[in-house]
Amino acid sequence: MARFVLRRLVRGAVALLLFQTLIFALVQALPYDFSAFFIVSPSLRAFIREELGLDRPLWEQYARWMWGFVRLDLGRSFLYWPAPVSRVILSRLPRTLLLFLPAAVLAYLFGIWLGKEIAWRRGGMLEVGASLFSVAAYTSFAPWLGFVLLNVFGWYLRWLPYQRLVNPNVWFNAPVTVDRVLIGLLGTGGGLFAGGLGLWWATRRITGLLLRRVARIGGLTALGVVAWMGWNASGIGPLAADVLAHLVLPLGTVFLLSFGETMMTMRAAMLDSLREDYVLTARAKGLPGRVIRDRHVARNAILPVLARLALSLPFVLVGSLVVERVFMWHAMGQALFDAIEFQDIPVILGILSVVGVLVLLAHIVLDVLYAWLDPRVRYPRGE
Amino acid sequence: MAAMVGVRRAWKQRMAAWQRRWGTEVGLFLRQPLALIGLALIGVFGLMALAHPVLMATVWNRARFDPIVGYDASQTPHPHPPTPQHLLGTDGFGRDVLSQLLVGTRVSFGVGLIAAAVAVLLSVLLGGTAGYFGGWADAALMGVADVFVLMPPPVVLLIFGLLLRLNWPMVALSYGVLSGLGAQAVVVKSHTLVLRNRSFIEAARLAGGGHFHILRKHILPGLMPLLAAHAVFTVVGAVLTESLLSFFSRTTYYLSWGSMIWMGQQSFRWFTLEGQWHVILPPAFALMGFCSAFYLVGRALDEVFNPRLRRV
Numbered sequence: 157m158a159r160f161v162l163r164r165l166v167r168g169a170v171a172l173l174l175f176q177t178l179i180f181a182l183v184q185a186l187p188y189d190f191s192a193f194f195i196v197s198p199s200l201r202a203f204i205r206e207e208l209g210l211d212r213p214l215w216e217q218y219a220r221w222m223w224g225f226v227r228l229d230l231g232r233s234f235l236y237w238p239a240p241v242s243r244v245i246l247s248r249l250p251r252t253l254l255l256f257l258p259a260a261v262l263a264y265l266f267g268i269w270l271g272k273e274i275a276w277r278r279g280g281m282l283e284v285g286a287s288l289f290s291v292a293a294y295t296s297f298a299p300w301l302g303f304v305l306l307n308v309f310g311w312y313l314r315w316l317p318y319q320r321l322v323n324p325n326v327w328f329n330a331p332v333t334v335d336r337v338l339i340g341l342l343g344t345g346g347g348l349f350a351g352g353l354g355l356w357w358a359t360r361r362i363t364g365l366l367l368r369r370v371a372r373i374g375g376l377t378a379l380g381v382v383a384w385m386g387w388n389a390s391g392i393g394p395l396a397a398d399v400l401a402h403l404v405l406p407l408g409t410v411f412l413l414s415f416g417e418t419m420m421t422m423r424a425a426m427l428d429s430l431r432e433d434y435v436l437t438a439r440a441k442g443l444p445g446r447v448i449r450d451r452h453v454a455r456n457a458i459l460p461v462l463a464r465l466a467l468s469l470p471f472v473l474v475g476s477l478v479v480e481r482v483f484m485w486h487a488m489g490q491a492l493f494d495a496i497e498f499q500d501i502p503v504i505l506g507i508l509s510v511v512g513v514l515v516l517l518a519h520i521v522l523d524v525l526y527a528w529l530d531p532r533v534r535y536p537r538g539e
Numbered sequence: 540m541a542a543m544v545g546v547r548r549a550w551k552q553r554m555a556a557w558q559r560r561w562g563t564e565v566g567l568f569l570r571q572p573l574a575l576i577g578l579a580l581i582g583v584f585g586l587m588a589l590a591h592p593v594l595m596a597t598v599w600n601r602a603r604f605d606p607i608v609g610y611d612a613s614q615t616p617h618p619h620p621p622t623p624q625h626l627l628g629t630d631g632f633g634r635d636v637l638s639q640l641l642v643g644t645r646v647s648f649g650v651g652l653i654a655a656a657v658a659v660l661l662s663v664l665l666g667g668t669a670g671y672f673g674g675w676a677d678a679a680l681m682g683v684a685d686v687f688v689l690m691p692p693p694v695v696l697l698i699f700g701l702l703l704r705l706n707w708p709m710v711a712l713s714y715g716v717l718s719g720l721g722a723q724a725v726v727v728k729s730h731t732l733v734l735r736n737r738s739f740i741e742a743a744r745l746a747g748g749g750h751f752h753i754l755r756k757h758i759l760p761g762l763m764p765l766l767a768a769h770a771v772f773t774v775v776g777a778v779l780t781e782s783l784l785s786f787f788s789r790t791t792y793y794l795s796w797g798s799m800i801w802m803g804q805q806s807f808r809w810f811t812l813e814g815q816w817h818v819i820l821p822p823a824f825a826l827m828g829f830c831s832a833f834y835l836v837g838r839a840l841d842e843v844f845n846p847r848l849r850r851v
Contacts, residue, residue: 164741171685178686186702284572287838288831295775295830300784300800300823420838424845467722474691478783493787496698504698512689523617 160527168520176225179508180218181499190234190499208234231502241506244491250338251487256476258345259410264465267418276427276449294416302409302482317402321486328400337395344383351379406483410476421464425457466518503525567843574839580832584644591641604635606642618806618818628817631806640821643796647778647829650711654777655770657715665802670731687721693780700789710784714777719731722768734761736804764844771837775830796822
């Protein structure tokens, strides 16, 4: 096992270094450089190039970039000079996470639930309808979906605020920064999620469906009330509410874009599990359908679905970067688009590497998990 | 005359053999309502792509209905809501939306088919070779796949858009390369491994079959269902990525659904008139319908060829 993990890690490291080289080459091939965006005299332009290190020979830039990457130093941003790239990315991370994490979690939960339901009642109108809707949502064009939601709910119905991160009128003379509130909201969300999981774990042994449901719903309500009271007592409740109101539309867009694939995957996995013999046994024992569905089939079906989700997570992240752009949600997506626009090479490379490292981690974790669960994977043929 | 009869009989036998081999699969495929919806949609889009040159040659006046330089001076202001003459109205530059929509269909088909062909070809070459021969070939080729897996095509292509003047064949080609060398190659490799260890391959080898013969006659047919599903999903990804690129103006100027949506949103902001949805909705729904159609067909193929998903 240790040997397998080691081999996988070495392979991952080699792939990462090759990937870094490839994206460096890709970005270096861009036609002009950052200094071209200033209308200044040639000597000043030469000075800018020298200051940014753009006048050095290519191999030196490459060596510097690779050496920096190995030490987890992504260099300095050109556009936000002299801020380090890591700070440019990290300062926008809470905003991206606040949009991306809840959307991904909600999409996965809803997709898994719906996939379970429609696989259980295969061949009905519900299946056709749910499949059509989810596929339409999954294949709809991200900027357009955002635009429609904005116009319908923001402009025609005026239920929700229009674009941007916050309403300046609410935030006039605010005692805290936006990012502070965002981090607080992220913490609250994480706490609620962990609390919900803990509650589910704690109440799983309660027999009696009604009692268990009451306990779960009551506990969730209590958690929500505690969170609400905490924000009320903090004195910045209205500010948080403003952020949340602005969050609804982009979050809904990312949710709509990503739940369909989860649903279809879960459905296929359920249909796969339904053919197993233990399902027949469970039926023969006379267990109620709900128990067979939730305890026997769904539990076995969910593993490959979770594997697929881990692989699709970085791509949901990329999708939410595009949605951020549409909603003028100033976060990592905006940083990426600005960096592409102005050839801020360190930031482009930095964001690409972050996404690449995330994908790589997902693959390695999955491979190791599979090897742990299935010994056949551990040993290549002939060993 | 005798030769004709012989040809006809051979053709008949071939059909019968084909039906014996694939009849069940075709039946299972056609029994799914979602697959039929997908196929019908693809058919409609095919007709749309074919209709444009015909309409331009017969019914439509070039000066008014050209998708790029046409202008209708008889109806102002532009964008003009739908009229009997312009069934979907006109856009902000006075061009017929329906005509643009039909041209966009052609581009989408082109992008999807090129990307799918490239991706399937590359993933078979890379994954098939790595899985069949194993050893050093496996290590080297999977090293390539490991690198390409890390690159999300939309982001890489957004950066590419600065470097090259991307036109739609280029977009399709790059998307095909990125997805064919990445995730798809890995899946093809693992399926090849499964096939390779089956006993009929052993039998073919004992009977004296060479590598090329085994790959062509035994491995490739076994991979076909998987490749078909991959091809269909590649179409979806490629068309959506192309739309994203042309929406963000990262391509050379050509008409596609993405650039139509972009122009629709532009005129949406310039004019405060009510009801300009006719410029934005047709390309967006066309995009959604096109991608959904291919996605549904892909899922249905999966359900037919994946023995564990088949309905009993």
